[in-house]
Amino acid sequence: MSVWTWLALAGAAAVALLVVEEVQRAARASSAGRRFLRHPTAAPGVFILAFFATIAVAAPLVAPYEPSRQLDIVHLQNQPPSLRFLLGTDLYSRDVWSRLIYGARLSLGIGTLAMLIAVTVGAGVGAVAGYFRRWVDAGLMRLVDVGLAMPRIFVLLIAVALWERVPLAVLVLLIGLTGWFGTSRLVRAEVLSVREREFVAAARALGAGSARVIFRHVLPNAATPVIVSAALGIGNVMLLEAGLSFLGLGVPSPASSWGSMIFDGAQLIAAAPWTAIFPGVAIALVVMALNAVADALRDAFDPRKEAA
């Protein structure tokens, strides 16, 4: 590692700190924001997320080497972590730190995109079911029952394994489309109570159509479970993607997510443990940060709750 890469690392940390400052400044303006900040793990969580997001976006600037470049297959194979190779090198003499940085793009990207799909579908279905009730509700919720009864990793395994070589976009879509069942239940419960409120009746009396009432009046007031389950959803997707990749069925090579890095490293875990351990630590850190932020968000939106 040269001076430049240390500077880049420090720069990423500085950017993350700036983000935390900015979030804190913005949050102090409202009481919900202050409840968010009172959560002791909220700020560190935001920092971790901002840090990994920064290195993912600025990967070419932060990474000391190209992620898939084999530096010296004879002399630099399975090097332990050192000043030159911060997290060591793998079997093909590739720099693990650089791969981790580029892997952040895939892991965070897949997590975010799949979560967006899942939350959009979940919120939509939940709102429609809760708003129209009767047979629409009954039908959709039975569908959700079935969806929740199928273990998600199992469904994905079947789909991915049988349709050989699933492109990344389809993988993201599949993960998203198998992840909305829980969200839709939460949203439905929230919508059921919101729809009885006066402002909804007022909107309807003014002649607003169902779609307008749902999207302009009901959903924004049922946003809490959506936001919380979105934060938790990214983490779940990341764990899921890691699991799929670990079975060799996740992100198609040569691109490497953190999960496929663990998969590669697992074969050699005795000889070069760092190749499998560090990507796992990265996943755990990001998921932990997401959980912490989700906890803080839940408390922030729930005025009855004191920060624990």
Add this chain to the structure above:
Amino acid sequence: MTAWLVRRLAASIAIVFAVVTITFVVIHLARGTPFQDGDRPLDPAVVARLHERFGLDQPLPVQYVKYVVALVRGEMGESFSQRRPVADAIADAIPNTLTLAGAALLVDFLLGLALGVYQAARARRFGDVVLGNVALFFNSMPTFWLGLVLLLVFGQWLQWFPVGGMRDVVLCPRVSDARCALDLLWHLALPALTLGLVGAAGTARFQRAAVLEVVGQDYIRTARAKGLGERRVLLVHALRNALLPLITLFGLAFPFLVTGAVLVETVFAWPGMGRLSVRAILERDYPVVTAAALAASVMVVLGNLLADLLYAVADPRIRVRGAPP
């Protein structure tokens, strides 16, 4: 109560049926054939004969109806790759998965309960904060990765535990005496600990919140006002009601153990349902895949049903009437 139970059972059967149907359709919509040896194409005539033998040459609706009719009679077909009834393959795997799941649940609940109560007693103090963050970290890691790390440390470096499998094949082909039971436990330790630790971290978070919520209620204040010691208030009066949410967790743990076990069983070469399913999926062993989906959804539905029933039994404040919300 009986009417509710009957309705719930009917709904559960309908859900399982739907899962089986969806799995069946998804599998058979896939291109390709289960009968190929790696990348080497098999003689088309042989493939055609195999298709005929397993009924794959018939139209999908016919295959489906045949499958369902057989299923109702309790037949799950013949495994393509193992050349034996699917029921046998599953009957071999289920006890192994239940052994692992049972041990993992034990670690999960005992450790989670103890941690949660301890944390609640010291809420917001140093011990609670440290343990809370450690638990959150464990709860956030991929289970299979924790399995790999435990395997590396305790199997490879310290060599305290075996690096995989369920028993010593030479000395203990089956559990026949005390020594072999110990051998099984020795093999069980790491995979059970892996699943149990990740689960316990979640249980502890849950349990801490439950105890804290109960502690805020009036009857606890009464107990304190009577002059009871804090330990007695917490462990006797508060804990009883704080245990109720654990029932929900127990119901939710069912699918966690089925799906979590898919990866952990692969890491530890544990011959259970998870490994069987993964192998079947990779080998396109259609009947085994469908049967595994059936078993998994039964576990999920059963877990939910069991949780609701236990709730009704354990908490007299909850009456199970026509339809629980």
